Amino acid sequence: MTIFDKTFKEILIFQIISILGGLIVGTILAVYTDKIFIIPSMLIIIPGILQMRENISGSFASRLSSGLFLKVIKPNKTQTKIIKGNLYASFFLAILTSLMIGLIAFFFNYLFTHTILFKIIMIPLIAGIIANTIEIPLTLFTTLYLFKKGYDPNNIMGPFVTSTGDIISILSILITMMII
């Protein structure tokens, strides 16, 4: 049983990339602490938003990988029923989840501070839409590209989705905060 095989190296390389992505986001949080955390419940919203990319884009990549390995999905064909269906479902779930995160944060903020802040609903909703508009197509094309190049997307897409998703999500939150 060789533990330090090709799979181990692939996962390690992409986990290092994931660490760097996470540290970039952490540094942004540390630098913009006074701006981000001035809005109540941001420590409730941020983990929810950051986690969403893996629930949605991660599952999406995993379904694509299974389909590619089982030859149900062809890496050169993107205009197929199964891929389109996956895209629609992922977008729908992303919007619904963003709204849910906003509502939960709003509810708990009201419960503890008795203040009504609709911004708390709008921030995750708009940030979720912006982030997933970029993240979902990026996941699709990267999964197909990696498979075509002979890599196992299962080893790479998890860390890829989290690192790119984190940066895209936190930037989307900052953009949304500037917009509203």
Place this chain on the structure above:
Amino acid sequence: MKIIKPLEELRKINRKNYHPIINHIHKKHKISRKTLFYIKEYGSHSNVPKTIIKESIKIVLFASILSTIGGFGLEYIKSIFISIIPLLILLPTLNDLIGDYGAIASSKFSIMLYENKINKKWWLNKELRKLFAQILILSIITAICSSILALIISKYVGYSLNASFAMKIIALTLLDVVLITAILFLVVIIAGIHFYNKKEDPNNFLIPITTSIADFGNMVILSFLVILFF
């Protein structure tokens, strides 16, 4: 390719119906029943977005709720937490690392299930044992690396550190990552077998479950360790 025609026939069958063609293809072409299940699940007679949404919606919403609840722990200790800059820098990384190991274990275990490699005595499966060993070693390496990098960044942005504080951060990170990764691996196996036996695509369930447990567990343990250590 003789196999293509029967697979196309299989795809046209309503996803809710069992059809003898599955047994026929399985026996004649030696394709796992689980592989055939995936092909039928997303066949031409199934509404792909509806199938995914229907199977995923509950678990995705559950995961979001769990994750936001995990955030309450940190919101509760907000003032302490955001004052410990290395931990603030590490928060997304820790969520990523643990979530990644959950996602890798989930997707690899799903494929093992589809390929019919997992039987009742799953703990004796060599491939699964190897995957566990790999993920555990990787979690130790990455936890140490990320905590050291976070300390370096903290120092760079002007946060004052000492050796004892640095050791606390490294120990806290290592404990957090290894503990939750091991729990996640067990959850992946138990939940994966459960959903697979229910004839659902494990991909739709395992990743949301593992990532939410990763985030929730990470934030709860982190909050606990922050209170304990600082």
